[in-house]
Amino acid sequence: MGVRGLQGFVGSSCPHVCTAVNFKELAERHRSEHPGCTPTVVVDAMCCLRYWYTPDSWICGGQWREYFSSLREFVKTFTTAGIKLIFFFDGMVEQNKRDEWVKRRLKNNREIARIFHYVKSHKEQPGRNMFFIPSGLAIFTRFALKTLGQETLCSLQEADYEVASYGLQNHCLGILGEDTDYLIYNTCPYFSISELCLESLDTIMLCREKLCQSLGLSLCDLPLLACLLGNDIIPEGMFESFRYKCLSSYTSVRENFDKKGNIILAVADHISKVLHLHQGEKKLEEMLPLGPNRALFYKGVASYILPGQKSPWFFQKPKGVVTLNKQVVSMCTDPDSNQKLLIGTDSEFNLEAPMCTDPDSKQEVLICTDPESTQEASICTHPEIKQDPMDTEPEIKQQVTMVSDPEILKVARAHHVQAESYLVYNVLSSGEVECGNSLEDALDRTLPGQAQVYRPVRQRVYSLLLGGSQGDASTCPTVKEWFVYSGNPLRHPDLVRPLQMNIPGGTPSLKLLWLSTEPGIQVRRLDALLACFDLSSLKEELQALESPFQALCCLLIYLFVQVDALCLEDLHAFIAQALCLQEKSTAQLMDLQLDHVDPRAVQLGSLLVRGLTTLVLVNSACGFPWTAADFMPWNLFDGKLFHQKYLQSEKGHAVAVLVEQNRSRLTTFHTLKSIVCKACVKENRPVVSRRHWRAHHSGRWGRQGSSSHRTSSGHSRSGQGQHWRDQGPGSRQHEPDQWRRY
Structure with missing residues (x-):
C-alpha cells in the first residue's frame, strides 16, 4: 500500500520523521485552540483491521464475539478521552488500481496455501506471522461500528482520498491508519495505527514537513516524488530506468543507507536540483521520460491533489464550468499545451474529482471521481447533464450507469455511503x-x-x-x-x-x-x-x-x-x-x-x-x-x-x-x-x-x-x-x- 519503499526509508533512514505523541494531549491542545470544536480523528478502517483483530484464534472462521469486544474497547478508549472517531471503508476498487488489487489477491493465494500446508502438517493454527484476517472482517466491522454508535462511511472511490479530503476540510485532529500515501497528501497530521498503545493512547506521528526537510523538497513536490517512485497507480517498473539514472548521477550516495533509501534520496535530489530549475519554463513531459505513460502519470500526480489545492506542476487558468447532476466541474487549462485539469466538487459529499487530459494523445483521464458521475459502464446514460453554453471546451462525457432511474441510484448511493449495504451500488453504478x-x-x-x-x-x-x-x-x-x-x-x-x-x-x-x-x-x-x-x-x-x-x-x-x-x-x-x-x-x-x-x-x-x-x-x-x-x-x-x-x-x-x-x-x-x-x-x-x-x-x-x-x-x-x-x-x-x- 502507498509509495514503494517509503515506509522502510522513513523507519530506517529518517527516524526523525516519526514523532512520539499522545492523543489525549493532542486533543486537549485542539480544544484550547478551537473552543467548542470536538477533536476528531479520521480512521482508515481498512488499515486497522489487523490491529483490531486481537483474538488469538483466527483460522477457524473468526472469533466474532471477542472481536466485537475489542472494537468496543477501542471506541470506548477514544470516547473517554473526548475524541470523536469517523471511520472510512473502501467502497470499490478503482480501475487504475485493479492490477495492484489482483497482484495482492494472487499473493494472498500463496499465503493461504502455506497456511493450509502448515495446518495439515502440524494440526494446529500457525503463528501470528502467518496471520490472515477472517473472511468478511471488513464487511462486518462496518456493522459492528454502527452498532457501537459510530459514524461509519463507505467510500465512492479509493478510501485514502476521501479520508485525506475529510481530514483537511473538517480540520480534524489527524488521520489514523497505516499507508504512506498519507505522507504525500497535504492534509491533517498522520498517525500510525500499528504504533498505537490503546491503554495510554500513545502513538507515532509521521511528519510530512520533516520528510520534506530531509529530502530538500516542498510539500507540493511529494505527489511528483510518489509517482516517480511508484505507487498503487504508477507501476513500480514504469520509471525504473529513470530512477537508476538519478542514482548514477547522485553524488551523495550514503553507504549506510540501503539501495531503496539511496534511490529515494536520488530521485528527490533530481526533483530539487534539476526539475526545479526549469519549473514554469518547460512542460513536465519535457523534463521527464513519460513517453506513452504521460496520461497515467498526470493522473497519478493529480490523484493526490485535494479539494481547494493546486499543483505547481500544472499550469492552470479558469476556462469553463460544467454542471453534472449536483457536481460542479471547473476546468483549468495550460495556455501553451492545452493540458486540462478538471476539479469536480460534489456538493452533497463535499469531495472533489480531478481529471487530466493528455495534450498529445487527447486521452481523458479521470481522477478520484464520484463513480455516479464518471463510471464507465455500458448500459444507461444518466440524463441530468447540463453544460454551460459559454463553455467552448469539448463536451464532458455523460454519466453512464447500469440503470437509468436517478431516484434508485440516489437511494443506493446513500445506503452505500452510510455503510448499510454491500455491493448493491457497485452493481447499479458500474x-x-x-x-x-x-x-x-x-x-x-x-x-x-x-x-x-x-x-x-x-x-x-x-x-x-x-x-x-x-x-x-x-x-x-x-x-x-x-x-x-x-x-x-x-x-x-x-x-x-x-x-x-x-x-x-x-x-x-x-x-x-x-x-x-x-x-x-x-x-x-x-x-x-x-x-x-x-x-x-x-x-x-x-x-x-x-x-x-x-x-x-x-x-x-x-x-x-x-x-x-x-x-x-x-x-x-x-x-x-x-x-x-x-x-x-x-x-x-x-x-x-x-x-x-x-x-x-x-x-x-x-x-x-x-x-x-x-x-x-x-x-x-x-x-x-x-x-x-x-x-x-x-x-x-x-x-x-x-x-x-x-x-x-x-x-x-x-x-x-x-x-x-x-x-x-x-x-x-x-x-x-x-x-x-x-x-x-x-x-x-x-x-x-x-x-x-x-x-x-x-x-x-x-x-x-x-x-x-x-x-x-x-x-x-x-x-x-x-x-x-x-x-x-x-x-x-x-x-x-x-x-x-x-
Whole structure:
C-alpha cells in the first residue's frame, strides 16, 4: 500500500520523521485552540483491521464475539478521552488500481496455501506471522461500528482520498491508519495505527514537513516524488530506468543507507536540483521520460491533489464550468499545451474529482471521481447533464450507469455511503463487483469455493437489481465479477449472467421494495429475499423460527442443497454451535481449547461466514426485510466453538453432547435439523452421515455420478460424472446461459 519503499526509508533512514505523541494531549491542545470544536480523528478502517483483530484464534472462521469486544474497547478508549472517531471503508476498487488489487489477491493465494500446508502438517493454527484476517472482517466491522454508535462511511472511490479530503476540510485532529500515501497528501497530521498503545493512547506521528526537510523538497513536490517512485497507480517498473539514472548521477550516495533509501534520496535530489530549475519554463513531459505513460502519470500526480489545492506542476487558468447532476466541474487549462485539469466538487459529499487530459494523445483521464458521475459502464446514460453554453471546451462525457432511474441510484448511493449495504451500488453504478480471498484449500477437490457456491444467489440479485420493473433476466446485462477462487488467474472478470427470479406474485420493482411504505411491503421484501436463495416454498417454516435462526436455516438449506460434499455431521456441528453460542460469554469463548485444527473445518467455517456476507447483499437489495442483527456473525457463529462441535461430531458424539446436555437446546436442534433435512429431501438431496458415504463409496467424498456442486434445483452443475472443479465457471457446455468467462 502507498509509495514503494517509503515506509522502510522513513523507519530506517529518517527516524526523525516519526514523532512520539499522545492523543489525549493532542486533543486537549485542539480544544484550547478551537473552543467548542470536538477533536476528531479520521480512521482508515481498512488499515486497522489487523490491529483490531486481537483474538488469538483466527483460522477457524473468526472469533466474532471477542472481536466485537475489542472494537468496543477501542471506541470506548477514544470516547473517554473526548475524541470523536469517523471511520472510512473502501467502497470499490478503482480501475487504475485493479492490477495492484489482483497482484495482492494472487499473493494472498500463496499465503493461504502455506497456511493450509502448515495446518495439515502440524494440526494446529500457525503463528501470528502467518496471520490472515477472517473472511468478511471488513464487511462486518462496518456493522459492528454502527452498532457501537459510530459514524461509519463507505467510500465512492479509493478510501485514502476521501479520508485525506475529510481530514483537511473538517480540520480534524489527524488521520489514523497505516499507508504512506498519507505522507504525500497535504492534509491533517498522520498517525500510525500499528504504533498505537490503546491503554495510554500513545502513538507515532509521521511528519510530512520533516520528510520534506530531509529530502530538500516542498510539500507540493511529494505527489511528483510518489509517482516517480511508484505507487498503487504508477507501476513500480514504469520509471525504473529513470530512477537508476538519478542514482548514477547522485553524488551523495550514503553507504549506510540501503539501495531503496539511496534511490529515494536520488530521485528527490533530481526533483530539487534539476526539475526545479526549469519549473514554469518547460512542460513536465519535457523534463521527464513519460513517453506513452504521460496520461497515467498526470493522473497519478493529480490523484493526490485535494479539494481547494493546486499543483505547481500544472499550469492552470479558469476556462469553463460544467454542471453534472449536483457536481460542479471547473476546468483549468495550460495556455501553451492545452493540458486540462478538471476539479469536480460534489456538493452533497463535499469531495472533489480531478481529471487530466493528455495534450498529445487527447486521452481523458479521470481522477478520484464520484463513480455516479464518471463510471464507465455500458448500459444507461444518466440524463441530468447540463453544460454551460459559454463553455467552448469539448463536451464532458455523460454519466453512464447500469440503470437509468436517478431516484434508485440516489437511494443506493446513500445506503452505500452510510455503510448499510454491500455491493448493491457497485452493481447499479458500474456493473462490476469484487470479493477478496477466503481461507479455502485449493488442494481440497471435494469442497467448492465460496465464490461458486453463492454465485446463483448473486445471479438472482443481479436480476432483481437490473431486470427492470418485471425482473426479466433475459434482458439484463452481465455483471463483471472479480471473485477469488481456486484456478482463477484474475486476468479478466467473469461475465456473470443474471438468473430469472421466481417470486410469488411476480418480481416487485426496486421502487416498491426500497421506497414503499404500504401495508404488507415487508412481506414482499421477505418473498424477494427467499427467492434469491430459491427458498420461497419454505417461507412458513422459516417464519416460525425465532431470529437469528431464520437466517441460519436459510443459509444451511441453501448450502446443503448446493454442495453434495456436506454431510450430517457437518449439519450437526453448524446447528449445535449456533445454539450453544447464544448463552456463552465472551470469556467462555476465549477459554475454549481445541484438540487440534482440521483443515476441512477451517474451510467450512469460512464458507458459512461468506454466506452471511451474501445475506448482507441480498437483504440490502430486497429493501431490508431482516434487521442486520439477524445475521451478524457475533450472534450466529464462533469459529472455535464451531471447530469444537465439528471435531465432536466427527468422533460420533451424540447430539445431546453437542448441545451440552441442555434440553431446551436439544428441542430446538431437532426442529432446525428437521427443517433443513426435509427441504433437502424435496430437492432430491438427502443429507446422510459421512460414515454412510465411507461404507458405500470407497472413500470418495461426494455423491456417485454427480458433481459435488449443485444447482438449487438439485441437478448437477457440471454434468454427470464430472467433478465441479473439472469445468470452470465460464463453462458453456452444460449451461450456456448461466455465465461465461470474459
